[in-house]
Amino acid sequence: MCTAATYKTKDFYFGRTLDYEFSYGDEITITPRSYVFNFRHMGTLSGHYAIIGMAHVAGDYPLYYDGINEKGLGMAGLNFVGNAVYNEVEEGKENIAQFEFIPWILGKCATVKEARALLANINLVKTPFSEILPCAQLHWIIADKNEAITVEAMADGLHIWDNPAGVLTNNPPFNQQMFMLNNYMHLSAKQPENHFSDQLGLKAYSRGMGALGLPGDLSSASRFARVAFVRDHSVSGDTEAESVSQFFHILGSVDQQRGCCEVEPGKYEISLYTSCCNGDKGIYYYTTYENHQISAVDMNHEDLDGNTLVRYPVLQGEKIHMQN
Ligand SMILES: C[C@H](CCC(=O)NCCS(=O)(=O)O)[C@H]1CC[C@H]2[C@@H]3CC[C@@H]4C[C@H](O)CC[C@]4(C)[C@H]3C[C@H](O)[C@]12C
Numbered sequence: 643m644c645t646a647a648t649y650k651t652k653d654f655y656f657g658r659t660l661d662y663e664f665s666y667g668d669e670i671t672i673t674p675r676s677y678v679f680n681f682r683h684m685g686t687l688s689g690h691y692a693i694i695g696m697a698h699v700a701g702d703y704p705l706y707y708d709g710i711n712e713k714g715l716g717m718a719g720l721n722f723v724g725n726a727v728y729n730e731v732e733e734g735k736e737n738i739a740q741f742e743f744i745p746w747i748l749g750k751c752a753t754v755k756e757a758r759a760l761l762a763n764i765n766l767v768k769t770p771f772s773e774i775l776p777c778a779q780l781h782w783i784i785a786d787k788n789e790a791i792t793v794e795a796m797a798d799g800l801h802i803w804d805n806p807a808g809v810l811t812n813n814p815p816f817n818q819q820m821f822m823l824n825n826y827m828h829l830s831a832k833q834p835e836n837h838f839s840d841q842l843g844l845k846a847y848s849r850g851m852g853a854l855g856l857p858g859d860l861s862s863a864s865r866f867a868r869v870a871f872v873r874d875h876s877v878s879g880d881t882e883a884e885s886v887s888q889f890f891h892i893l894g895s896v897d898q899q900r901g902c903c904e905v906e907p908g909k910y911e912i913s914l915y916t917s918c919c920n921g922d923k924g925i926y927y928y929t930t931y932e933n934h935q936i937s938a939v940d941m942n943h944e945d946l947d948g949n950t951l952v953r954y955p956v957l958q959g960e961k962i963h964m965q966n
Contacts, residue, residue, distance in 0.1 A: 644720040645865050645896045646708070646783045647873050647889075648808035652880040654787035655889045656716030657918035657927075658708050660696070661898045663909045669955055670926050670939045671697040671704045674948035679745050682769050683737035688949070690749030691715075694926045694941040696917060696956075700775060704951055706744040712946065713752035714787060714921030717744050719780040721812050726779035727797045728768035735765035740777050740795075747784060754786045761802055766795040783810040787921065792816040807870045811896075812862035819866045826867050829853045831875045860903050865896040882920070886927055886936065889918040900931070915956065932958045 646658035660668075671694070678688040695709015708718035731737045738746050743766065751757040770776045781794040783805060790805040794815055803816045811819065830852035836844040856871055857864035872895040878888035893916050903911040918927040924941040937957045944952050 644718075644812065645869050645893060646718040646720060646810045647869055647892055648716070648783075648785045648790050649873060649876065649878075649885070649889050649892060650787060651878050651885040651888075653882070653885065653923060654714055654716075654921040655885060655918055656710055656718075656785055656921055657889060657893060657916065658718045658720070659893050659896060659898070659913045659916045660707060661903075661911050661913050663905050663911050665914055666698040668696050668698050668707065668915070669953040670928070671695060671699060671706070671709075671954075672939070672941050672944050672946075672952040673704050673745070673749075674944065674946050674950070674952070676947060676949035677951060678949065679742075679749065681742055681746070682739050683731055683767065684742075684746075687745075687749055690745075691752070692924075692941060692946040693745065693748045694919070694924060694939065695744070695748075696915065696926075696928070699951060699953060700771065702951065703771070704745070705741055705771065705775070706748075708917060708919075709744060709748060710919040710921050710924070710926075711748040711752075712924055712941065715748060715751055715753060715757065715784070716786070716919055716921055717747055717782055717784045718810070719744065719778070719782050720810055721779065722781035722794065723779045723813065725794070725796055725813060725815055726781060728766050728777060728795055731767050731769070732765050736760075736763050737765045737767045737769075739767055739769040739771070740780065741771045741775075743782065754784055754789045754791055757784050758791065758802065761793065761800070764800070766800065781810070781816070807866075807874075809866060809870050809873060811866040811869070814863070819863060822863055823867060823870060826856065826871065829856055829871060860896075860898055869893070869896050882923075886918055886920070890916060890927075890929065890936065893918075928956070930956060930958055933960055935961045 649655040691711040697704040710716040794801040
């Protein structure tokens with residue numbers, strides 16, 4: 643499972659949790675403007691927007707899971723198992739392999755509006771990256787400071803949904819996730835009033851009862867509702883520290899602890915990392931399951947006109963601030 647969200651204070655923030663039972667070996671990876679992308683069916687692309695994000699680098703190719711570009715456009719791929727369907731190559735279309743989708747959009751588009759235009763002629767194809775890295779079944783969130791969309795390639799075609807909630811999790815398809823939010827329209831951050839009965843002296847005996855019924859489990863639909871509620875009610879100051887802190891609290895509401903989601907005997911899905919990109923400043927913040935201290939890589943500290951990938955390892959290990 644995974645959860646992605648957008649957030650806005652003074653700046654625009656975008657990030658995700660990556661929940662799985664093992665890591666593919668990821669690095670915070672900056673692709674500078676002159677790095678040459680050799681698209682499988684679309685020729686080469688150099689001279690594109692610079693990108694920073696989390697990627698598994700294979701043979702000098704950045705297989706991005708999530709990231710932002712220098713214009714503040716963000717994109718993340720999340721599991722969509724059983725529903726994602728990719729096509730055969732089609733003459734006259736822009737044929738993009740699933741693993742090329744993030745570089746294609748973030749390399750070429752400055753805004754969601756531009757991404758929508760590029761998506762009009764796209765054909766997401768099933769060409770795998772390699773034999774050992776076959777197609778991942780994903781759907782995507784693409785967002786900037788003004789709006790977000792969800793892209794789902796399914797058996798009945800490519801869906802591009804407006805995403806006013808600014809969140810994405812996994813199954814079921816996005817329109818169903820949005821519909822299920824209707825079930826929670828009575829939830830509130832305020833204390834509830836007794837509409838149940840005027841015969842019974844019911845009262846709020848605890849704080850937080852306005853959101854009683856918000857699902858607390860780890861299922862994709864429950865995480866969708868929970869993070870949508872938390873994000874929508876989030877209050878934060880405008881400073882970078884306050885905003886980043888609040889963003890990690892939003893995604894903290896769907897954090898997965900080892901032991902609660904057993905995927906096979908003795909194997910547990912956990913939140914391997916949580917990211918928070920500042921789209922305006924080009925900074926990639928992250929924490930990991932084993933490292934709650936926020937670490938960060940700033941793309942503007944690198945030469946963005948270069949042609950080789952810049953890679954930083956994910957820092958692990960808890961740093962405990964002993965006070966005596
Ligand atoms: C496992 C992750 C999703 C986690 C998730 O959602 N778990 C919920 C399970 S559940 O759905 O809730 O049951 C996904 C998210 C992004 C993926 C990479 C994308 C680039 C690249 C694409 C290539 O084609 C294959 C290798 C590749 C490195 C991919 C590996 C893996 O697939 C990644 C990490």
